[in-house]
Amino acid sequence: MNDTTALATMGFSRANHVGIVTSNLDASIRFYEALTGKKAAPQDKIGGKRMAGVLGLDKALIRYATIHLDNLNIDLLQYEAPEPSKAQYANNQIGAMHLCFEVDNIDDAVARLCKAGIRLQGDPITFMEEDGLKAGFGTAVAYFDDPDGTHLEIIAPQGPFKRTGN
Structure with missing residues (x-):
């Protein structure tokens, strides 16, 4: 068994x-409920010495809520201790991440975002050969941020960007 197979059998897939x-x-919660159409549940607090230790912090007290999507949960976390600081990063910075939502139709999704007052980072695009891709033509994407500046994306995948199965 190679390393990749071993990781997959351990659940890293x-x-x-x-x-x-x-x-x-x-x-x-209001933003992500409006965005996803899903209700946040559960909502609770977690903290203490053990939680702080697993996070590599001296102390931890966190209010949280979970939004259950069809294939992934979103945990929203508000640290009460230690007091948080604001991270700022651009899409091209090492370590920067974004969360991507898969949609069926980019135009409908963009219209919904705009109606909700969410500003896109730029105009949506549909990948064409001129974008340098070898495959995936017809895939459309757009980027935007949540209220705290977390980078988010929507994608209407085609070709190899389209997932198969779960």
């Missing part, structure tokens, strides 16, 4: 959740 640290949990 599926994702459970993405955690997003927020400055205002209630505002983030």
Whole structure:
């Protein structure tokens, strides 16, 4: 068994959740509920010495809420202790990440975002040969941010960008 097979059999072939640290949990819940159409549940607090230790912190007290999508959970986290600081990063910075939502139709999704007052980072594009791809033509993408500046994307995948199965 090679290393890749061993990791896959251990469960590294599926994702459970993405955690997003927020400055205002209630505002983030409203944003992500409106964006996804899903309700946040559960909502709770977690903390203490053991939690701080696993996070590599001296102390930890976190208010959180989870939004269950069909294939991934979004954990919204508001740290009460230690006091959080704001991270800022551009899409091209090493370590920067984004969360991408798969949509059926980019135009409908963009219209929904605009109607909700969400500003795109730029105009949506549909990949063509001139973009340097060897495959995936017809895939459309757009980027935007949540209220705290977390980078988000929507994609209407085609070709090799389209997932098969779960």
